[in-house]
Amino acid sequence: MKSTNASSLVTLARIAGVSVSTVSRALSGNPMIARATRERIEALARDHGFQINRAARNLRLGRTGAIGVVLPLGHETQQHLSDPFFMSLIGPLADALADRGYDLLLSRVIPTDGQWLDRIVDGGRVDGVLLIGQSDQIDTIERVAARYTPLVVWGAAVDGYAQLTVGSDNVAGGRMAADHLLAQGRRHLAFFGNPDVPEFAARHAGFRAALAQAGMGEGLLLPAHLTTQASYDAIRALLADHPPIDGIVAASDVIAMSALRALGDAGLRVPSDVAVVGYDDVMVASQTTPPLTTIRQDVARGAALMVDLLFDRLAGTPAASACMAPHLVQRASA
Amino acid sequence: MKSTNASSLVTLARIAGVSVSTVSRALSGNPMIARATRERIEALARDHGFQINRAARNLRLGRTGAIGVVLPLGHETQQHLSDPFFMSLIGPLADALADRGYDLLLSRVIPTDGQWLDRIVDGGRVDGVLLIGQSDQIDTIERVAARYTPLVVWGAAVDGYAQLTVGSDNVAGGRMAADHLLAQGRRHLAFFGNPDVPEFAARHAGFRAALAQAGMGEGLLLPAHLTTQASYDAIRALLADHPPIDGIVAASDVIAMSALRALGDAGLRVPSDVAVVGYDDVMVASQTTPPLTTIRQDVARGAALMVDLLFDRLAGTPAASACMAPHLVQRASA
DNA sequence: CATCAAACCGTGACCGCTCGCATGGCGTGG
DNA sequence: CCACGCCATGCGAGCGGTCACGGTTTGATG
Numbered sequence: 269m270k271s272t273n274a275s276s277l278v279t280l281a282r283i284a285g286v287s288v289s290t291v292s293r294a295l296s297g298n299p300m301i302a303r304a305t306r307e308r309i310e311a312l313a314r315d316h317g318f319q320i321n322r323a324a325r326n327l328r329l330g331r332t333g334a335i336g337v338v339l340p341l342g343h344e345t346q347q348h349l350s351d352p353f354f355m356s357l358i359g360p361l362a363d364a365l366a367d368r369g370y371d372l373l374l375s376r377v378i379p380t381d382g383q384w385l386d387r388i389v390d391g392g393r394v395d396g397v398l399l400i401g402q403s404d405q406i407d408t409i410e411r412v413a414a415r416y417t418p419l420v421v422w423g424a425a426v427d428g429y430a431q432l433t434v435g436s437d438n439v440a441g442g443r444m445a446a447d448h449l450l451a452q453g454r455r456h457l458a459f460f461g462n463p464d465v466p467e468f469a470a471r472h473a474g475f476r477a478a479l480a481q482a483g484m485g486e487g488l489l490l491p492a493h494l495t496t497q498a499s500y501d502a503i504r505a506l507l508a509d510h511p512p513i514d515g516i517v518a519a520s521d522v523i524a525m526s527a528l529r530a531l532g533d534a535g536l537r538v539p540s541d542v543a544v545v546g547y548d549d550v551m552v553a554s555q556t557t558p559p560l561t562t563i564r565q566d567v568a569r570g571a572a573l574m575v576d577l578l579f580d581r582l583a584g585t586p587a588a589s590a591c592m593a594p595h596l597v598q599r600a601s602a
Numbered sequence: 603m604k605s606t607n608a609s610s611l612v613t614l615a616r617i618a619g620v621s622v623s624t625v626s627r628a629l630s631g632n633p634m635i636a637r638a639t640r641e642r643i644e645a646l647a648r649d650h651g652f653q654i655n656r657a658a659r660n661l662r663l664g665r666t667g668a669i670g671v672v673l674p675l676g677h678e679t680q681q682h683l684s685d686p687f688f689m690s691l692i693g694p695l696a697d698a699l700a701d702r703g704y705d706l707l708l709s710r711v712i713p714t715d716g717q718w719l720d721r722i723v724d725g726g727r728v729d730g731v732l733l734i735g736q737s738d739q740i741d742t743i744e745r746v747a748a749r750y751t752p753l754v755v756w757g758a759a760v761d762g763y764a765q766l767t768v769g770s771d772n773v774a775g776g777r778m779a780a781d782h783l784l785a786q787g788r789r790h791l792a793f794f795g796n797p798d799v800p801e802f803a804a805r806h807a808g809f810r811a812a813l814a815q816a817g818m819g820e821g822l823l824l825p826a827h828l829t830t831q832a833s834y835d836a837i838r839a840l841l842a843d844h845p846p847i848d849g850i851v852a853a854s855d856v857i858a859m860s861a862l863r864a865l866g867d868a869g870l871r872v873p874s875d876v877a878v879v880g881y882d883d884v885m886v887a888s889q890t891t892p893p894l895t896t897i898r899q900d901v902a903r904g905a906a907l908m909v910d911l912l913f914d915r916l917a918g919t920p921a922a923s924a925c926m927a928p929h930l931v932q933r934a935s936a
Numbered sequence: 937c938a939t940c941a942a943a944c945c946g947t948g949a950c951c952g953c954t955c956g957c958a959t960g961g962c963g964t965g966g
Numbered sequence: 967c968c969a970c971g972c973c974a975t976g977c978g979a980g981c982g983g984t985c986a987c988g989g990t991t992t993g994a995t996g
Contacts, residue, residue, distance in 0.1 A: 362710055639944085
């Protein structure tokens with residue numbers, strides 16, 4: 269008997285022969301309503317395809333019912349491409365938020381001033397914010413996080429910063445990548461990635477720690493940008509000097525892919541001449557030639573964690589930054 | 603004087619010394635309000651960081667202020683990975699909708715029955731729906747499109763179907779890819795892709811048309827799935843028979859990348875032994891080895907078009923499906 | 937100086953929902 | 967048999983806007 273969509277609670281109430289408030293309570297599972305009544309009303313609602321008006325409900329409850337998911341694109345102003353790793357977080361986030369009855373309000377921002385995040389949290393359009401990556405905006409984020417609690421960011425937990433973060437242990441990941449290369453007998457390692465991005469800085473720190481521990485010095489640092497063309501160019505330029513490199517740790521798979529291509533174009537073979545390990549294990553990492561050895565982060569778990577922490581914050585429950593252990597996925601590039 | 607967020611129209615009205623309705627009208631640009639008054643109120647609103655409560659506004663106006671962007675994942679039930687091409691559409695869509703003051707409500711659905719789209723459009727949570735891809739759900743989409751007009755789908759315009767679509771000319775694209783291979787002297791062509799997806803079917807049609815015109819017969823069809831592993835396996839299996847293939851048109855870049863890897867693993871060189879052309883020109887297409895020759899679709903323009911058409915529909919203006927010309931991006935794989 | 941439009945602005949109802957409080961019905965002890 | 971308490975339900979205000987309608991100025995005009 270799927271009839272025309274009963275437009276409001278009053279319609280349903282009239283049909284059921286009870287008051288509006290009874291219907292409201294029945295549908296929201298309020299125990300004050302007798303079981304029989306509730307079940308009768310629920311059945312009626314189902315038959316008439318009735319769904320509560322969220323806008324009205326949220327207005328009354330003084331909330332928006334939406335969570336902002338924002339992608340800051342601070343480090344890549346020339347192109348609008350977003351990192352495939354971050355894009356892959358969005359799907360699981362959408363699912364997790366939907367499970368909790370919240371809408372996901374997506375926005376991308378290219379930070380032009382220090383106020384971009386203030387505008388979002390003060391806009392009154394969301395009950396909380398999930399930041400996908402710190403980009404090079406960690407200070408702005410920190411300032412806002414100090415006054416706005418329902419904010420969770422994917423990225424690095426940096427000492428002295430209070431922002432609530434979820435991420436993998438980037439130091440461990442960087443170390444893992446370097447150790448893997450060292451274990452293969454590689455001796456001249458380079459790290460490709462812009463250390464202005466906190467996650468990359470942490471990976472670089474892990475990389476250096478591994479080298480230091482092995483007594484291999486500092487290693488080389490190439491602060492490659494995230495855009496593919498820029499990093500390709502930078503890598504080509506570096507390679508032109510024929511530095512004695514036999515192992516590369518890339519701060520992301522995207523950079524690793526640029527490296528793969530640059531190495532190939534420079535006549536170097538991977539992994540025989542130089543081994544490459546990436547970071548993230550994005551979907552295409554297994555499809556490169558050779559398939560990319562990389563440090564995997566658990567996207568699905570990370571998304572779930574971010575949402576959990578955010579709702580802890582919304583509920584006033586104390587919440588602590590979460591750090592997940594990354595692990596090495598060995599393929600052919602190293 | 604950025605003070606505490608003036609919480610409502612009445613607060614601002616009190617501050618401005620006018621009535622609530624005047625503030626409402628001033629802020630919505632109603633010409634009934636004197637210019638001076640309006641500007642004064644606008645300044646006040648700005649100073650106090652006041653932003654209109656969208657939930658209340660939308661409730662009163664009887665709309666939701668949100669557009670649903672939905673990713674149907676019909677053809678890839680085992681994995682949740684979404685096609686990078688579709689993911690890349692989301693960013694520009696978010697921007698275009700934000701420009702129009704609408705929120706973007708993202709959801710992914712794995713169609714389990716024929717009602718998934720009905721639930722979305724009848725849910726009353728969105729004013730319109732943008733479907734990212736037809737997947738294998740074209741009939742469900744068509745049924746809903748017949749009764750629900752604010753619906754635009756990215757995909758193929760199929761003869762006899764009334765749904766409003768935006769997409770590139772897939773037949774032309776498929777033909778273009780095949781012609782490119784034929785022009786290089788390739789004679790034994792194969793098409794990799796599942797023709798249950800309407801866009802892929804159209805690309806395949808173009809592929810066959812090109813072969814027919816060149817008198818090269820039908821070509822080979824491998825209905826590869828979209829998941830990378832499945833398509834890789836299928837391609838390896840095909841290659842194991844050593845068919846006389848010297849050119850491959852892949853229905854998407856993701857499939858092309860699987861093909862590249864499968865060919866390499868089978869000891870075949872690209873492009874000398876077999877040339878490969880992909881479809882979409884996703885970000886990583888330029889990073890494969892060899893870089894992928896592919897058929898490019900203009901994502902940004904497509905996103906803008908989808909939003910334009912949707913708002914035409916919302917306004918009651920007649921709108922027609924749009925078809926954009928694809929073009930060949932020649933790199934090294936063919 | 938009275939009159940009247942035009943131009944502005946204020947009043948109040950209402951969008952659909954939630955929840956504090958009032959109310960009705962019924963079982964039970966005195 | 968009545969007073970009392972408790973449980974299930976109804977009443978109505980109000981969340982923050984919008985807009986139809988009516989009221990008040992203002993300036994031009996007879």
